[in-house]
Amino acid sequence: xxxxxxxxxxxxxxxxxxxxxxxxxxxxxxxxxxxxxxxxxxxxxxxxxxxxxxxxxxxxxxxxxxxxxxxxxxxxxxxxxxxxxxxxxxxxxxxxxxxxxxxxxxxxxxxxxxxxxxxxxxxxxxxxxxxxxxxxxxxxxxxxxxxxxxxxxxxxxxxxxxxxxxxxxxxxxxxxxxxxxxxxxxxxxxxxxxxxxxxxxxxxxxxxxxxxxxxxxxxxxxxxxxxxxxxxxxxxxxxxxxxxxxxxxxxxxxxxxxxxxxxxxxxxxxxxxxxxxxxxxxxxxxxxxxxxxxxxxxxxxxxxxxxxxxxxxxxxxxxxxxxxxxxxxxxxxxxxxxxxxxxxxxxxxxxxxxxxxxxxxxxxxxxxxxxxxxxxxxxxxxxxxxxxxxxxxxxxxxxxxxxxxxxxxxxxxxxxxxxxxxxxxxxx
Ligand code: GUN
Ligand code: ZN
Numbered sequence: 001x002x003x004x005x006x007x008x009x010x011x012x013x014x015x016x017x018x019x020x021x022x023x024x025x026x027x028x029x030x031x032x033x034x035x036x037x038x039x040x041x042x043x044x045x046x047x048x049x050x051x052x053x054x055x056x057x058x059x060x061x062x063x064x065x066x067x068x069x070x071x072x073x074x075x076x077x078x079x080x081x082x083x084x085x086x087x088x089x090x091x092x093x094x095x096x097x098x099x100x101x102x103x104x105x106x107x108x109x110x111x112x113x114x115x116x117x118x119x120x121x122x123x124x125x126x127x128x129x130x131x132x133x134x135x136x137x138x139x140x141x142x143x144x145x146x147x148x149x150x151x152x153x154x155x156x157x158x159x160x161x162x163x164x165x166x167x168x169x170x171x172x173x174x175x176x177x178x179x180x181x182x183x184x185x186x187x188x189x190x191x192x193x194x195x196x197x198x199x200x201x202x203x204x205x206x207x208x209x210x211x212x213x214x215x216x217x218x219x220x221x222x223x224x225x226x227x228x229x230x231x232x233x234x235x236x237x238x239x240x241x242x243x244x245x246x247x248x249x250x251x252x253x254x255x256x257x258x259x260x261x262x263x264x265x266x267x268x269x270x271x272x273x274x275x276x277x278x279x280x281x282x283x284x285x286x287x288x289x290x291x292x293x294x295x296x297x298x299x300x301x302x303x304x305x306x307x308x309x310x311x312x313x314x315x316x317x318x319x320x321x322x323x324x325x326x327x328x329x330x331x332x333x334x335x336x337x338x339x340x341x342x343x344x345x346x347x348x349x350x351x352x353x354x355x356x357x358x359x360x361x362x363x364x365x366x367x368x369x370x371x372x373x374x375x376x377x378x379x380x381x382x383x384x385x386x387x388x389x390x391x392x393x394x395x396x397x398x399x400x401x402x403x404x405x406x407x408x409x410x411x412x413x414x415x416x417x418x419x420x421x422x423x424x425x426x427x428x
Contacts, residue, residue: 004036004425005054007047008062008383009402012069012373016362017354018309026350028402034067036379039153039424043375060427062383065419066406068353070129070380071329072360072371073319075228075268075289078119078133078145078158079103079112080322091234091298092205094323100168103161106136107170112144119321120148124428126328127382127418130361130370132157132228132266132289132318134200137173139181146189153193153424155370155378157226159200160185164211175210179218186222194424196226196364198266203230204241204254216259226264226364229255231288232277233269234300252277261286266363268320269294270308271301282311287363290355291320292335298323305336306345316363317355329356330413337410349403349410381422384409388417 010032015025033050035043035057043050051059079102086098106112123131131149135141135158142160149156162178163171173181182199190197199222201207201215219227232238232251241251248254252273255261263285270288273281281288290303309315318324319332326332333352340347347355361371370378384406387393392408399405409417421428 001038003042003054003057004060005050005057006034006036006060006062006067006381006383008032008065008067010034010044010067010373011353011402012044013354013358016359017348017351018359022348022350030402032067034373034381036381036422036425039379041373041375041377041379044373062419064386066384066386066402067373068382068384069357069371069373069377070382070421070423071127071356072130072316072364073123073128073329074132074316074360074363075266075291075318076131076133076321076324078116078131078321079106079136079141081115081119081122084322084327085325086322091237091300092240094298099322100171103136104168104170106141107138109140109144112138112141113148116144116148120152120154122327124152124421124423125415125418126330127384127421128327128329129380129382129421129423130155130157132198132364134161134202134228135159136161137163137171139185142185142189146192146195149195150193153426155194155366155380157196157198157364159198159228161200161202162211162215163202163206165208166206175208175214178211179214182215182218186218186225190222190225198226198228200227201229201260203237204251205237205244209258212255212258212260219262220259223264226266227260227262228266229260229268231255231267231270232272234298235272238272250274250277252280256280264365266316268318269300269303271295271303278308278311278313281313285314287314287316289316289318289363290336291318291324292339293325293332294320294323295339296335297325302339302342304343305340305347306343314363315355316360318360328414330410330417332356334411349407352410353406379422379425382418383420384413385417385419388413392417
């Protein structure tokens with residue numbers, strides 16, 4: 001099989017740049033190389049060394065572009081692709097007005113197929129090689145997403161979104177059917193090719209305790225699966241949960257009491273957490289997923305990246321399409337930067353890039369396998385043009401180091417900045 005040698009600037013990590021000094025674990029080579037063999041990264045090194053060691057490899061010279069791991073979107077809703085950027089509502093009204101009517105259409109397999117394909121193509125155009133998606137209550141929506149991902153050889157995580165209350169007719173399952181359908185889909189897709197199944201109760205307001213317990217039991221039977229849901233996104237939502245569950249200590253407790261709190265749990269948003277919830281998340285090891293464009297767009301609040309990371313809680317980064325207002329993980333990094341600024345912390349570009357790649361991969365328990373430019377990782381790669389528009393280019397020419405050259409692309413870049421994407425060792 002042909003080996004490929006990608007030449008350019010390379011960015012890689014040997015540890016978590018949020019945990020200590022980012023400089024200690026961040027590696028930039030201005031004349032670097034990545035050797036791709038089959039679906040894997042076979043070696044990393046300097047262009048000179050790897051060219052000499054692999055004289056027959058096919059050369060892909062990206063010049064001054066930055067070669068990074070492909071972006072990993074740790075929380076999104078592919079069925080919301082067609083209604084992204086819907087105006088004027090906060091969470092609960094937004095769900096009822098825009099989201100639920102759109103999700104209703106995913107019982108139609110051909111519609112689901114079309115949106116799944118479109119979503120994955122848009123994601124790839126933005127340099128995102130892994131998506132973690134909520135589907136709809138319809139099993140067809142799950143088959144459509146995993147099928148479209150398999151067609152593109154993409155590593156994805158997804159699950160049937162379960163709802164048995166506070167959702168319109170036609171968009172509710174039951175405790176039993178949620179268990180049965182999720183189990184059947186999990187057995188069909190989990191570990192098939194690059195697919196991983198995530199058990200997916202939408203959030204406490206739309207799942208009865210019976211449904212939550214049924215899904216908790218399913219997770220207990222399949223502990224290697226991820227479980228994804230939403231937590232403490234908006235204050236009205238939290239008040240609603242309190243009203244529905246006066247017996248619970250807090251929002252997180254509604255999950256914990258049903259067996260839905262665990263190390264492989266992914267809790268989206270997590271903005272307005274109580275001290276006890278933070279303590280429990282830190283103890284158990286559940287991961288939080290920060291969705292910054294969504295949090296500003298829907299008006300949810302300011303995620304406490306520095307405080308939660310200081311507690312040792314794992315945090316991934318995500319678009320939350322279509323509550324999020326962009327498909328771009330560059331735009332998502334920019335919003336994470338802005339929210340952290342509003343909370344008094346300036347996230348470094350090295351930290352932002354890590355969050356969008358390896359940080360997210362770690363929350364999915366796929367660290368080292370995806371989201372990393374490292375020997376043995378999947379060759380899911382994104383090549384970033386650091387001068388993709390005149391506005392970015394004029395700023396980048398003034399840069400004195402990589403970070404100053406990269407930051408304008410993080411803040412102002414979009415799909416035009418993605419020069420090339422590689423998926424499982426194949427250039428797309
Ligand atoms: N909470 C429950 N469902 C959703 C959803 O689809 N999007 C967002 N942003 N929050 C939710
Ligand atoms: Zn979400």
